[in-house]
Amino acid sequence: MRYLPKSPAERRAMLDRVGVTSADELFHVIPEEYRLRRDLAVPPQMGESEIIDHFRQAAAKNAVGYASFLGAGCYRHYRPVVIDSLVQRGEFLTSYTPYQAEITQGTLQAIFEFQTMICELTGMDVANASMYDGSTGAAESIMMATRITGRSHSVVASTVHPEYREVMSTYAQHQGLPSSTVGYDAKSGRINLDLLDAAITSDTACVLVQSPNFFGVVEDIPAIAAIAHAKGALLIVSIAEAISLGIVRPPVEADIVSMEAQSFGVALSYGGPYCGVIATKDRFIRQMPGRLVGETRDADGNRGFVLTLATREQHIRREKATSNICTNQALVALMATVYLTVYGKEGLRELARQNLAKADFAAKTLASQPGTRQLFATSPRFNEFVLFTEEAPATLNARLLDQKIIGGLDLSRWYPELGHATLWCATELNTRAQMEAAASTLACAPVEA
Amino acid sequence: MATETLKPSATLASGPTPRNTTLGKVRTHPTQNEGLIFEKSSPGKRAVKLPPLDVPEADAERILGDSFRAEPAPLPEVSEIEIIRHFTRLSTWNYAIDLGMYPLGSCTMKYNPRVNEFIARIEGLAEAHPYQPESLAQGSLEVVSLLEQCLIEITGMDAITLQPAAGAHGEFTGILLVRAYHESRGNARRKVIVPDSAHGTNPATAAICGYEVQNLKSNALGMVDVAELERIVDEDTAALMLTNPSTIGVFESEIHKIADVLHAKGALLYMDGANMNALVGKARPGDFGVDVMHLNLHKTFSTPHGGGGPGSGPVACKAILEPFLPTPVLARKADGSFGWNFDRPQSVGRVRAFYGNYGMFLRALAYILANGPDGLRQTTEDAVLNANYIRASLEDLYELPYKTASMHEVVFSDRRQAQRGVKTGDIAKRIIDYGFHPFTVSFPMIVSGALMIEPTESESKEELDLFIAAMRAIASEVEETPELVKNAPHSTRVSRLDEATAARKPVLRWRPVE
Numbered sequence: 001m002r003y004l005p006k007s008p009a010e011r012r013a014m015l016d017r018v019g020v021t022s023a024d025e026l027f028h029v030i031p032e033e034y035r036l037r038r039d040l041a042v043p044p045q046m047g048e049s050e051i052i053d054h055f056r057q058a059a060a061k062n063a064v065g066y067a068s069f070l071g072a073g074c075y076r077h078y079r080p081v082v083i084d085s086l087v088q089r090g091e092f093l094t095s096y097t098p099y100q101a102e103i104t105q106g107t108l109q110a111i112f113e114f115q116t117m118i119c120e121l122t123g124m125d126v127a128n129a130s131m132y133d134g135s136t137g138a139a140e141s142i143m144m145a146t147r148i149t150g151r152s153h154s155v156v157a158s159t160v161h162p163e164y165r166e167v168m169s170t171y172a173q174h175q176g177l178p179s180s181t182v183g184y185d186a187k188s189g190r191i192n193l194d195l196l197d198a199a200i201t202s203d204t205a206c207v208l209v210q211s212p213n214f215f216g217v218v219e220d221i222p223a224i225a226a227i228a229h230a231k232g233a234l235l236i237v238s239i240a241e242a243i244s245l246g247i248v249r250p251p252v253e254a255d256i257v258s259m260e261a262q263s264f265g266v267a268l269s270y271g272g273p274y275c276g277v278i279a280t281k282d283r284f285i286r287q288m289p290g291r292l293v294g295e296t297r298d299a300d301g302n303r304g305f306v307l308t309l310a311t312r313e314q315h316i317r318r319e320k321a322t323s324n325i326c327t328n329q330a331l332v333a334l335m336a337t338v339y340l341t342v343y344g345k346e347g348l349r350e351l352a353r354q355n356l357a358k359a360d361f362a363a364k365t366l367a368s369q370p371g372t373r374q375l376f377a378t379s380p381r382f383n384e385f386v387l388f389t390e391e392a393p394a395t396l397n398a399r400l401l402d403q404k405i406i407g408g409l410d411l412s413r414w415y416p417e418l419g420h421a422t423l424w425c426a427t428e429l430n431t432r433a434q435m436e437a438a439a440s441t442l443a444c445a446p447v448e449a
Numbered sequence: 450m451a452t453e454t455l456k457p458s459a460t461l462a463s464g465p466t467p468r469n470t471t472l473g474k475v476r477t478h479p480t481q482n483e484g485l486i487f488e489k490s491s492p493g494k495r496a497v498k499l500p501p502l503d504v505p506e507a508d509a510e511r512i513l514g515d516s517f518r519a520e521p522a523p524l525p526e527v528s529e530i531e532i533i534r535h536f537t538r539l540s541t542w543n544y545a546i547d548l549g550m551y552p553l554g555s556c557t558m559k560y561n562p563r564v565n566e567f568i569a570r571i572e573g574l575a576e577a578h579p580y581q582p583e584s585l586a587q588g589s590l591e592v593v594s595l596l597e598q599c600l601i602e603i604t605g606m607d608a609i610t611l612q613p614a615a616g617a618h619g620e621f622t623g624i625l626l627v628r629a630y631h632e633s634r635g636n637a638r639r640k641v642i643v644p645d646s647a648h649g650t651n652p653a654t655a656a657i658c659g660y661e662v663q664n665l666k667s668n669a670l671g672m673v674d675v676a677e678l679e680r681i682v683d684e685d686t687a688a689l690m691l692t693n694p695s696t697i698g699v700f701e702s703e704i705h706k707i708a709d710v711l712h713a714k715g716a717l718l719y720m721d722g723a724n725m726n727a728l729v730g731k732a733r734p735g736d737f738g739v740d741v742m743h744l745n746l747h748k749t750f751s752t753p754h755g756g757g758g759p760g761s762g763p764v765a766c767k768a769i770l771e772p773f774l775p776t777p778v779l780a781r782k783a784d785g786s787f788g789w790n791f792d793r794p795q796s797v798g799r800v801r802a803f804y805g806n807y808g809m810f811l812r813a814l815a816y817i818l819a820n821g822p823d824g825l826r827q828t829t830e831d832a833v834l835n836a837n838y839i840r841a842s843l844e845d846l847y848e849l850p851y852k853t854a855s856m857h858e859v860v861f862s863d864r865r866q867a868q869r870g871v872k873t874g875d876i877a878k879r880i881i882d883y884g885f886h887p888f889t890v891s892f893p894m895i896v897s898g899a900l901m902i903e904p905t906e907s908e909s910k911e912e913l914d915l916f917i918a919a920m921r922a923i924a925s926e927v928e929e930t931p932e933l934v935k936n937a938p939h940s941t942r943v944s945r946l947d948e949a950t951a952a953r954k955p956v957l958r959w960r961p962v963e
Contacts, residue, residue, distance in 0.1 A: 001824040003560055003751075004831055005909035011834065014910060018837045023830035026837055027731050029700045029854045034737040040730050042599045045821030048564050054818060055811065059573025061588035063581050070578045073802060080497065082532060084570070087755075090547030091540035094561050096754040099553075100877070100887055101948075102941040106539035107756035113486050116958040120522040126957045129757065132614035135802035143657070163802040170775075170798035174625055175659045218516040247509055249518045269569070270589045271579035271803025272614065273759035285955065291757065295959075296951035304943040308951040314617070314653035315892075319662040324653035327615040327747065331755025334536075340524050341486055341532050347497040349521045353509055354502050360512065361504035380513045401582065409580050432503040 001045075067434040068406040069362070071384045071425025072214070073134065073161045073240045074271065075263045077351075078429060080342045083265045083335050092334060097291070097327070101306045107330065108305035111293040114277075114337040121245040121340075122259065123252035124279035128290035130333040131325065134260025135164040137276030138208060138238045139171035140289045140323055141258040144278070145206035145234045146177060147287045147322065148255075153203045154179045155233070157191040159213035161240055162414040168208070178203075189217040189376030189386070193227060200231045210238040211251060215423065216359070216384025217376050218248055225253035243427075244382040246352025256280045265339030266332055275332035286312060289323030354428045355383040362426040362435045363387070369442040375421060384425045386411065386418070389442070393422045396442070403441050405434065473919045474549070475884030477940050483538040487959050490525040496532055523961070542942055543756070544886045550912050554858045554889035554901025555648065555696060557726045557748035559832075562819060565751065565812035574811060579803040583788045589807070590787035593779050596814045600744060603825070604722075605735025606765035610774045612805040616723060619743025619762025620654040620690070622775060625797040626741055626766055627688045627717050628658055629773035633795065638687035638716070644673060646697060646893045651690045651721060660687060667895050671697045671851040675706050682714045688741075692721040693734070696893035696901070697851050698836060698858035700727070708738025717741065717770075725749040726905065727833055727857035730826030741766040746806075750813035761809035775800050831906035832857045835913060839902055842917040846924040850896050857905075863898035866927045871934050873898045876923055878945070879937035883919035 006014075011023070020026060027035065046054065068076060087093065091106060098104030098111075111129045118127035131137035142154045154172065156165060158181050165181070172179050182199050185192045191209055200207065207228040211219035221237060228235045237251040242263040251257055262274040280288055286309065294308035314321040343351055363385040367374035371390035389396055393410035400407040408422030415421065426435065470476055510517045527535070544551070551558035569575065577589045597609050613619040624641065631638045641655035644665045652662045663681060668674035672695060682689075689711055694700045701707060708718045720734050720742035726749045728734070734742050746752045746761035754760075766774070776796045777789035789804075820828060833856050840849070840859040847861035863873040877887030877900075889901035904913060926934050938944070 001820065001827050003562060003819065003824075004827060004906055005912075006831060010910040011831075014834055014838045014913075018834070018841045020837075023834050026830070026833045026854070026856075029702050029856075030732045031702060031705070031737075034704070034732050036730065036732055036736070039822035040825060041602050042817055042822055042825070043595075045824050046818045048819070051564055051815050051818050052568060055568040055571055055574065055592075055815070058588035058591050059571045061591065062573040062577050063585035064573045066581075066585070068578060068581070070580050072580055074579055076576070076578070082496075082529060086533070086536045086540070088566060089537065089540045091543040091545045092536075092756055093566075093753045094546035094551075094558075095543045095756050096551070096553060096556055096558060097757040099890075100544075100881065101946050102878070102938050102943055103544035103881055103886065104542075104756070105942060106542040109483075109485070109539050109542075110536065110756075112957075112959070116485075116487065117522075117524060119958045120524060126955075132618060132759075132806075133802060136614065136618070136800070161802065163799060166776075166799040167801060170625070170800055171657075173798070174628060175657065218513065220515075222515075245518070245522065247518050248513060249516045250522075267570075267575045267808070268578050269575055270577040270586070270807040271805070272801075273761075273806040273808050285957070292955070292957055294951040295956040296947045298943040298946045300944050302943050304946045306946045306948050306951050308948065308955055308957075311952075313649075315649040317653070318649045319652035319656040321649070321653040321656075324617040324621060324650050324657055325615075326617045326648075326650050327745075327754075327760035328758040329614075330757030330759075331753065332759055334756065338532065338536060341527060341535070342496045342529070343524070344490075344495060344497070344526045345521050345524045346526065347495060347499070348524060350499055351497075353506075354499060356509050356512065357502055357504055357507040360507035380516045397582075401585075406578075406581055406585070428499065435504070 063406065066404045066406050069408055069424045069426060070406055072409045072423055074268050075241055075427060076268060076429050077243065077263055077427055079265050079267065082342060083338045086338050087331055087334050092331065098307060101304060105304060108293050110334050110337055112295060112305050114333045115293060117337060117340045118277050118279050121250065122257040122279045123250035124257050125282040126285055127277055127279035128288055128292055130328040130330060131276030131278055131290055132329060133272060133274040133276045134238060134240050135167040137258040137278050138164050139168045141236045141256045141278055142168060142172060142206060142208060144256060144287050144289060145236060148284055149205040149234060151203045151205035152177050153201060153205060155182055155199045155204055155207045157182055157209040159184045159191060159215060160208060160210040160238060161214050164238065188379045189215040190219055190379060191224065193223060197227050200228065200233050204231060204233040206234040206236050208236040208238060210240060212241055212244050212382045215376055215386050216381045218380040218382065221251045222253050241382060243352055243355055246348040247356060248382060261336040264336035266335050273329055273332050275329045275336055287322060290325055290328060351428060358426040358428060358430055359383040359385060362424060365435050365439045366442060369439055372442055383427055384423060387422050387424055389420045392420055400438060400441050403437060405438050407438065473883035474915045480541050480942055481538040483535060485959050486525045486535055489527050489531055492526055494526045494528050496527060496529040549884055550904060550908050550916055551886040552888050552902045552904050553886060554903040555723055557903060557905055559751055559905040560907040561751055561753040562816060565815045568815050569808050569811045587786060590779060592810060592814055594787055596810050597779065599817050600763055600765060603729055604742060604765045605733025607768040608771040608774060609763055609765040611763045611810055612775045612801050613762040613764055614801055614806050615758065615760035616743055616745045616762045617650040617654060618800065619764045620650055621658065622764045622800050623719055623741045623743055624654055624658040626770045626773045627719060629797045630770055631687055639685040641687050642681065642689045644691065646671065646695055646895045647690060647692060648721060648723060670853050671699060671895060672701055673707055675703050675710065678707060679710050682710055682716055684714055686714060686716040688717040688719045690719045690721060692723060694724045694727045694856040697860045698855045699851065699853045700856055704737045723748060724857060727829065729829045730822065731829050741770055746809045746813040751816040752809045752812040759806050759809060761806040773797050828906045835904040835906060835908055838913055839904060839917060843920055846921060858901060858903035860896055861900040862896050863900065867898055869927050869931045871927045871931050873900050875935050875937065876900065879923050879934045880919055881938040882940045885916055885919060
């Protein structure tokens, strides 16, 4: 076995020291009836080239060479080469949670930089070292808000990513935390502020909205915050498309921001691993879940970094912890940190501008075809938009696939009231030619056989 | 910059360590100082060039209105070479498996094969969008299917979900399955029993699933006290969360009796699979009475720990719990193709968006394929042999609180060294000077001053011998020069850090100097 660094002679020498004749003897404490006396039925050992072939064959069965307009919580952005050069350094890749600060200063300083960048992007005071992803981060934010306020109820916008809402509901329902959903204004695609106001009770811990929301529409955060705060509820803003922060006003009125940082240089990878992160105001730090890195000094006065405020965490507090989270998404957070360093202040701005322009052009081009129109067209938006078509999304998308185009996401599964609606995303990677090809396919009325 | 000037720390004897001085397997060499990336920023520097926009510029201020961001976030402005140097310099301040033995007990710090990284970046897999049509994702789904089959076979269970993102998330999912099972029988029940030797995540998980945590004291052997368990299990018990082998690295030989005690009262047995590296190919939890368990792909199945994550925590269960698995579950359709099944009326719901940490599935499967059944078994045997070799080589100098046979890890205590005022944490800091990552310190809690050592199968006899020699040398130092150990480490870039001030006056982000 090529990963095992021992010769038969070395194994024998070690067995001698231990005082047994075979390694199998070391398992004698397992009652014989539970011992596996056969080979596991898994595929036989493969050489490295066979392994690569195996996965290449799998890859070939996926969509390769398609233009894609899918977004909806997972965004295709260019990943600068230096990201993988750096995160594949063994010192980052093959270390673990920096419990021993003296020999993990690299990871600790990088996390400190990540926390700082997330604060700068979101307008919050403090950010943690990462959560699993945007959906679990949102669920943990609600639990955090219930601890801060001592209230149990949450109000969630129906324009939050439907899968995020499912996860929040899983977390809340098993702890007996009630939740209600508030619908959107049919014209603007933004949360209905009157319904929101009516939904908040004296037991409401928080209001959770996503911005840009699932339709790509930017919510009116100051107005939502005013309504929530007037009734003593906290405002949580979930952000699924992090690149938006390059040009969309940060949700500074929020009490908690729960973000998915996948857009910052993380491959789509069929849905994960991604990188959630929670940011908040200073006064709520001690109710925050997840790891935090803080700056300090060593005995000789040198600057250094440590994991801190661990008394919130499970390994100290056990059943009284703020969360059960232990392993997080550190390496993915490092990808995001490198990405944000590569793009920098001006680069992220320009990238966000390009995304906005691409989506704007795509929306106009697609919506100008016969039988189609853009929904929520007058609302502020970033790089996603909803298209209404007379043709059913299933048949439309089948025709697009024939042209090697993966069209917008069919929304009928979650928003049947919208009819033939699809959610489109255009990033800096979508070319004008792709948009025009999609538009001309849309324009071709289906030919009756 | 002034703050980064490395002052000489307390030295080994007196004065600076002479050049070419070797301690165990290491000698020191310079590391580069490096400030925060923000401190290198200067307006106008760039590391990126975007292609020209091929569509008309949009009027962002008009489209966004009041939501337009007037001031860009003050991210660092640096060039590409500075980025490479910055993060490379930081990386050299880390210890890692790639540098040497990392015997952090309970974390299974084994070799992370590089082919895993390679295949995870193959374009058709790495660029797959979770919402692309299933007909165009069959390759991704085949990987899920084969990994599921392998993990079900390895654990001896009946069904599995790969959705949980890490071990603790798997625990959460598993206990939700337990809860849903009991609810389906009319009563969710009230409490979950957790041994005092358990990982902190176990009680934290039970609590966030709405259960009261009942502690179970370990017996004199550090194992589950079956009589005590029998006394406290009742119709209000939803489950016992058990780590097997336990956190002292010992197999619960009465495991089936434990399962029987629980099952007799309708309660379930949850197994924390953190220590599965001791069992793969040798014994299967499904065969010894476990109803539901999680695996850590980042431990047993070699996916990289990455400085703290990502992990992946699949949950395997018996058929009675299958209806409650999170949605969606992978299904094989009539035409032989794979697809996601969302129609699961009894499901506990989703625990994560999309399908889990898919990139880790690719790596774990590559690991299984590289090993095959014989390789997996040999891996387990080597992991257990390594731990026992360390035990046999150190038990004359370090106190072994429980004499029960060790599996994949060995837990000593600092009882003898503490008599000289040296604690497990001091020994941990001192072993850094010898070129090793420390063992896990002060855990499990049932051992006062624990040194929890898990070498994994990835260590050669040579590296183990160096570790043993270092531990023996430290034991002598404790007798002869205890201060040397108490002030360690002496060779690192930073000496012991002031954690108290860090917690009292938290500085959690950089701010520009006003």
